Amino acid sequence: MTVLIDYDAGNVFSVTAALERLGEEVVLTDDPSTILSADHVVFPGVGHAAAAMEKLEERGLVDVLCAVKAPFLGICLGGQLMLSSSDEGPVRCLGLVPGRVMRFDKGQVHRIPQIGWNQVHYKDSPLFEGIRQDDWFFFDHSYYMDPDEGSSLAVSQADAFTYSSAIVMDNFFGVQFHPEKSGRAGARLLANFLEVR
Amino acid sequence: MLAKRLIPCLDIKDGRTVKGINFLSLRDAGDPVENALRYQEEGADELVFLDISATVEGRTTLADLVKRIASVLEIPFTVGGGIRTVDDVHRIVLSGADKVSINSQAVRNPQLITEAASRFGSQCMVVAIDVKAAGRMPSGYEVMVDGGRTPAGLDAIAWAKAVEDHGAGEILLTSMEADGTKAGYDVGITREVAKAVSIPVIASGGAGKEEDFLEVLCDSCGADAALAASVFHYHELAIASLKAYLQSHGITVRF
Numbered sequence: 001m002t003v004l005i006d007y008d009a010g011n012v013f014s015v016t017a018a019l020e021r022l023g024e025e026v027v028l029t030d031d032p033s034t035i036l037s038a039d040h041v042v043f044p045g046v047g048h049a050a051a052a053m054e055k056l057e058e059r060g061l062v063d064v065l066c067a068v069k070a071p072f073l074g075i076c077l078g079g080q081l082m083l084s085s086s087d088e089g090p091v092r093c094l095g096l097v098p099g100r101v102m103r104f105d106k107g108q109v110h111r112i113p114q115i116g117w118n119q120v121h122y123k124d125s126p127l128f129e130g131i132r133q134d135d136w137f138f139f140d141h142s143y144y145m146d147p148d149e150g151s152s153l154a155v156s157q158a159d160a161f162t163y164s165s166a167i168v169m170d171n172f173f174g175v176q177f178h179p180e181k182s183g184r185a186g187a188r189l190l191a192n193f194l195e196v197r
Numbered sequence: 198m199l200a201k202r203l204i205p206c207l208d209i210k211d212g213r214t215v216k217g218i219n220f221l222s223l224r225d226a227g228d229p230v231e232n233a234l235r236y237q238e239e240g241a242d243e244l245v246f247l248d249i250s251a252t253v254e255g256r257t258t259l260a261d262l263v264k265r266i267a268s269v270l271e272i273p274f275t276v277g278g279g280i281r282t283v284d285d286v287h288r289i290v291l292s293g294a295d296k297v298s299i300n301s302q303a304v305r306n307p308q309l310i311t312e313a314a315s316r317f318g319s320q321c322m323v324v325a326i327d328v329k330a331a332g333r334m335p336s337g338y339e340v341m342v343d344g345g346r347t348p349a350g351l352d353a354i355a356w357a358k359a360v361e362d363h364g365a366g367e368i369l370l371t372s373m374e375a376d377g378t379k380a381g382y383d384v385g386i387t388r389e390v391a392k393a394v395s396i397p398v399i400a401s402g403g404a405g406k407e408e409d410f411l412e413v414l415c416d417s418c419g420a421d422a423a424l425a426a427s428v429f430h431y432h433e434l435a436i437a438s439l440k441a442y443l444q445s446h447g448i449t450v451r452f
Contacts, residue, residue, distance in 0.1 A: 004344070013293035017268045046319040077318075095345050106395060111421060113366050116199040117242055117395050119452040136200065136275055136451040140320040140366075157198050181273045181295060183237070 002194065003038035005065070005078075006030045007055045009045045011180075021107040023190050032064045040194055041068050041083075045077030049101065049143070050089030052077055065094055071196040072172045079167065079174030080145055088143050097169040099147030107161065113142040120165050120177065122154035127166070127173055129192050135185040137165070137177035145176055171196075191195035200442065200451040201414045203240035203436055204399060205230055205429040209248045209278070212258040216430060224248075226430060230265050236429065237272050240436040242451060244270070245298065245369070248278030249344075260292045261321060267293025273442050277369075285359045286313040295315060298369055299344035300325040304349045304356075306364050312365030323399075324365040328353040328386055329373045338386050345373040352445040353386060354393050361394045368394060375385065379405030382413040382423070391419035398406035404428050418426055 002019055004012055006028045019026045019042070027034060033154070035041060043065065045052055056062050065072075074082045081093045086101035093101070104112045115135040123129040139156070144163040154166035167174040173193065179186035207214045207229055213221040214232050226232070233244055246266070248259050263276055276289050279297030286309075297317075303310050303324050314322045324366045331339035331348070338353035349356075357368055366368045370390050372383035382403045400413040404425035413420045428434045440450040 003300050011290065011293065011295065013264065013291065014267050014295070015295065018271070021269075048315065051315075110395065111199070112395055112428060113397070115320065115367055116202050116421065118199050139199075140273070142319065159198065176200065178273070178295075181271065185272045187271060 001025045001038055002040040003035050004028045005043045007059055009052045011046050012044055013015050014180045015044045018190055028033045035064055038070055041070055041072045041077035043074040049086040050091040053091045072173035075101050079176055082174045095183055096172045097147055097151050097167050101143050102146050109158040114158050115140050118156045120154045120156055125153055126196050127192050131185050131188050137182040139177045198449050204243045204245055204422050205236045205241050206245040206426045208422050209246050210250050212262050228405050231272050231449050233266055245271045246276050260288050263292035283312050290317055296321045298323040304342050307359040310363040310365050319364050319366035321425040322365050323367045323369050323370040324360040327371045327373050340426055341373055354389055357390045357394050361396050367397045371400045375403030378403050381409040383411055384418050387420050388418045397421035399424050400423050407439055411446050
């Protein structure tokens with residue numbers, strides 16, 4: 001059973017649908033014991049970092065998420081909130097992966113938000129098993145993940161600027177793109193995640 | 198590098214896809230879910246669904262349709278048409294749409310952009326801007342509302358900048374005069390808007406042949422995506438071969 005974290009932050013319908021297409025049983029919940037007993041935890045998110053952190057705190061979820069031992073996947077804002085802090089606020093985040101979230105600089109990136117399909121260049125990881133190197137994923141974001149050295153799992157380019165599009169620390173994975181909206185490559189990534197034990 | 202996007206647009210009335218030219222003489226063009234899956238298979242990068250239902254009943258079926266689409270579609274989609282309040286935006290986003298497009302209501306109440314963007318994120322707020330040539334405007338183009346029938350008294354470039362300031366994540370720019378002609382996008386106003394704002398710009402209206410897409414997506418014009426309806430719907434252009442054509446001319450596309 002996969003738990004999808006319920007904290008009223010965005011597009012859970014599409015993530016649920018994508019996991020269900022893979023035959024997975026999905027439970028949308030904010031109940032700590034259900035979260036901590038899940039086989040996999042998916043942490044979605046769309047919107048504003050500070051507002052999302054506030055909702056996590058209201059529901060008492062910060063410590064719960066930090067205590068998850070099962071494979072954990074943060075998507076988009078969910079991935080960003082896994083870092084130590086975000087400039088979108090600014091706000092202190094979960095600190096599951098060392099690093100911070102920064103806004104694209106208008107001097108370096110001519111379109112903000114970055115909306116559309118971009119290539120993902122990954123390091124060897126079970127998450128990207130069977131996915132073509134530099135395959136395309138769908139992104140929709142104005143802020144990017146800037147993890148400390150060693151926690152970056154994949155990179156993408158915004159114009160000439162290189163940023164992390166996937167991060168990892170132990171059982172915690174985060175992706176900046178939307179696998180649930182990224183066609184076959186995205187479906188494969190979600191299937192790979194469900195294979196991680 | 199982000200790929201330039203090709204976006205088929207489907208007009209929806211009472212839960213069915215319809216086709217018409219310049220909002221006239223509609224005919225049934227199938228089930229939106231089947232149409233959407235076909236476009237996904239053909240390589241579309243995103244889809245836009247514009248609800249043109251005139252009745253309350255027609256509109257209430259929209260949320261159900263959005264859920265049906267989101268259950269099966271593996272690419273992003275935008276839903277527009279008749280969205281007037283933050284609650285309308287919420288309902289469509291909850292149903293699984295990635296982005297919501299607002300048009301006339303943004304002109305009447307620009308705060309709607311700001312409120313919805315702060316609640317759901319700028320990335321999901323698309324502002325559709327319909328424009329028509331008007332000599333009295335500084336840019337030579339005026340914003341039109343109510344399906345292109347009513348001049349809004351706003352300059353196209355000034356309004357594009359204003360929607361960015363209000364928190365829009367993207368602009369869907371339609372030239373009313375080019376729309377339905379298949380004589381090419383209006384490159385002039387598209388270039389001016391693309392230069393004036395830093396949010397992405399989707400060009401719309403007038404696509405007829407491969408060269409039209411190249412012209413509007415190349416660096417000298419600067420649109421980030423091109424939307425079209427008829428040429429895709431009637432298979433006049435195949436998305437895969439259109440992408441191959443664009444790639445051979447130096448445009449980054451997704452395969």
